[in-house]
Amino acid sequence: MEQCILIYEDDRDLLELCKIILTSPGRIIKTFSRCENIISDVEQFHPDLILMDLWIPEIGGKRAIELVKEDKENDHIAVILFSANAEIEQISDDLGADDFLKKPFDLMNFRKTVEKHLCN
Amino acid sequence: MSDVNSHSEPDVLLSPLEVLKNTCDRMSVIWPFMEITVLGVAGRGGLSELVNKMSGQLDLLYGHEELKERQLSDYSDITASCIKEHRPFFQHADSGEPGDLLAAVIPFKMHYARKYEESCYENDAPKSQIQVGLLCFWRNDKDDPIFDKRTQDTLNLIVSQFDSYCMVYNMLDTYSNLLQKFRHDLRTPLTSVTMISGLLEQQASDKEAQEMGQMLHTASDKMDGLLKAFKSGLDI
Numbered sequence: 001m002e003q004c005i006l007i008y009e010d011d012r013d014l015l016e017l018c019k020i021i022l023t024s025p026g027r028i029i030k031t032f033s034r035c036e037n038i039i040s041d042v043e044q045f046h047p048d049l050i051l052m053d054l055w056i057p058e059i060g061g062k063r064a065i066e067l068v069k070e071d072k073e074n075d076h077i078a079v080i081l082f083s084a085n086a087e088i089e090q091i092s093d094d095l096g097a098d099d100f101l102k103k104p105f106d107l108m109n110f111r112k113t114v115e116k117h118l119c120n
Numbered sequence: 121m122s123d124v125n126s127h128s129e130p131d132v133l134l135s136p137l138e139v140l141k142n143t144c145d146r147m148s149v150i151w152p153f154m155e156i157t158v159l160g161v162a163g164r165g166g167l168s169e170l171v172n173k174m175s176g177q178l179d180l181l182y183g184h185e186e187l188k189e190r191q192l193s194d195y196s197d198i199t200a201s202c203i204k205e206h207r208p209f210f211q212h213a214d215s216g217e218p219g220d221l222l223a224a225v226i227p228f229k230m231h232y233a234r235k236y237e238e239s240c241y242e243n244d245a246p247k248s249q250i251q252v253g254l255l256c257f258w259r260n261d262k263d264d265p266i267f268d269k270r271t272q273d274t275l276n277l278i279v280s281q282f283d284s285y286c287m288v289y290n291m292l293d294t295y296s297n298l299l300q301k302f303r304h305d306l307r308t309p310l311t312s313v314t315m316i317s318g319l320l321e322q323q324a325s326d327k328e329a330q331e332m333g334q335m336l337h338t339a340s341d342k343m344d345g346l347l348k349a350f351k352s353g354l355d356i
Contacts, residue, residue, distance in 0.1 A: 009308075013309065014309075014311055055304070084307035084308065104310040104340065106317075107319060107322075
């Protein structure tokens, strides 16, 4: 069965890089530089995992994840937050996110964190 | 009893409000027969908009709530005029109602930069918020003295120095916020560099690419170290 990952990041270089790194057979990667349509994106693609930047237009990653987690249909979807925010761990806990990556993170850490939640 | 000259050097730059409170504490020691209140009105936009907000919108920044109420009900003309014309009011011996306790109202302006918030997306640079304040002196008793000309000049000088402090503080605060934003924003491209270095290091068949990856890795680690060191110097 195909896995689906949605990546939200407003830096297009990092967005493209994440897509290149995670692309593999049997996996669909969808990238977005804005997050206000997250609910319709989730309904359309039924992702297994969402990677979300905190600082992203138009509503911000925090609100976007709240919208996903508020809906019982979607609250099983794994969410990894990434941000340079010093409070990322606390924010991740508060939002009920499954994991977080503090920028700058490296390739090994990125892959390991993503694979962990795809396996789960 | 507190001494007007007693003070210790702060570890961080005090906010205008903290400076204001300290100053009022010291003035209370100098003029024990005076009760001091500081009222503030906050908002964006010009002074005229703030004057229109006067009725019921004043915050008590220093002093007793009871005097705030008294001022609002009995002295609204004076306070509104002080804000509108940005000119102080001083009670004269031959003016005012007998037994008038209000001795002086001195207006001042404070500018607060909006704090940079990392967790939400902001398109705009931090914007200032103007706060107009009123420094008010109340005699405890109608027989207590009012301020003479020399003391009035001193008070005007204190407020003028405070205005200057607010301006400098606001400038530093704005720059501090901008630097924090730059620091935050630099970490995203740094993540890209770090990830690319990882991809290059994994090129087992290409020794040159591996070496370049290692060099990039070292460079990004150094940049991360600089950003961390930079952090401690940002907060005013």
